[in-house]
Amino acid sequence: MKEEAIHFGASKTLVGIATDPSAGGSTRPAVVLLNSGIIHHVGPNRLYVTLARRLAEAGFITLRFDLSGIGDSSIRRDNVPFERSSVLETQEAMAYLTASRGIDRFLLAGICTGAVVAYHTAHADARVLGTVLINGQGYIPESEEAIHAYLATRRRRRYYLRRALYNRESWRRLAMGRVGYGEILSALGFRREGRRRVKDLPNTKAGEVANGFRGLADRGTEMLFLYSAGDPGIEELDLILEGDVPSLTSRKGVQCRVVEKADHMFTALASQEEFLRQIEDWLQEVTERRALSHRPR
């Protein structure tokens, strides 16, 4: 395994680490790992470093880098909004790999907002063969307040169900009057109300995103939706697909997998191992499937 610090992009101000297999080149698609929120290119709990090194052992070239303004990359000097710049910069990362390694097929992976950037880039660029969308949150723009208020309430309910009600500190806070019964009870009772409200929400970007996912499936772009059990991102996917996630995940090339006993960032070491195994297995499967489908007849 070899690691190289690189600078790329129009002004060479994007910083990343390319990880190559010991033997040098690779005929496999390259993997690009995308920032999770504003956590820099080592990834949450340094998972991107571990993943890139394991993938190098499996023969993949991986580039993990910082989008402009995050980690070690400089801020942009233009006014291009993040939704566009993140896609443009991911395409610059792919262009770097094409120029330096001769690779023109890519697999993108990202946690949380990294999943959203992976989705948008795949949508914009047919060189992307597949995406690993991990605990994706933010497919629907923040500006759509009604949707986010709705999601926030569902998330709060899930929080109380999964953590607070079983946590001694929460009960202590409750006893001290720092958490309201009303908030807990409304969270607990929200699901029925939430289901009723989905249809009442204003027409939003959710439909566009749903069509975007379907369009990728039509194009043959493979997608792994990977979630920590109970992650709020599942609520968002459920909302986008109007309560019918299987309508997408039953499509050819689309899978949804769940990592048990994992939080949003895979903090527990056991969950990290499962995270790494799931992604490595899926990337191997996709690569082998693609190799077979491209074999001369």
Add this chain to the structure above:
Amino acid sequence: MAGNVEAFFFGDPSTQLFGCHHPPSSGTSDYGAVLCYPVGQEYIRTHRLYRFLARRLSDAGFHVLRFDYFGTGDSASDFGEARLDHWVGNTVTALGELRRRFGVRHTFAAGLRLGATIALLAAIRRGEVDGLVLWDPVTSGPAYVNDIIADESQQLYTSIPKDYGNRASSWQPTEIVGFPMTDAMYQDLTTLDLLSVPRVAARRTLLVDSSEDAVQEKFRSQLEGTGAAVRFEHIPHPKTWTQDPYKTVLPSKIIDRVGRWAGDREG
């Protein structure tokens, strides 16, 4: 362009270290500063703060080298392979790299939390360090371990056993908030005691205390007792290292104070 960095690997190729160099904002300089990160989850949470601190020091006329220790960040190996002594040695290597690569003659070392502790230990080991910035240094290993165990206990799937807190419990952590805790590292940390530091480590030292109740006063007395020239700054600010990066309010006042102190060549 202001704020650009040069990223590179340095040191022995089999144990290579990742560094980011921020050149001085204007002209050349023979002053350089190595920034020492805290470790584990605190490293992830404070990385952005370090970028801002590096930029402030670069504005104060320093070549700045932020770098990852062995087993952390982008540097070689796994966290579970690292020892505290490696990290002190890595900092000595980084101070040498600063001199070799950028030709600086005056070196500073700065760090937050365990990064401050490592900066101090490296300054003692290397000598020839002109300035030290110790920002909320970890002075007691056992207290630090209690802090990070408390952090672990707040995780959704915590490794803390139910009977922890029972005096009879001999439990020792095997993981802390996303990173392994080996027996060796546990031993390194629980025996750490900066209050027994025997001598002056640098020509001048800035001790920053961001706690509400000035918990570093005892360490300040200890340092002054060794004859060190210590400037003490008590600037309360919420603990950046306990917060998710996107929730963090940068301690701009402290960053600026560090920049002004370091930039004042007379100290």
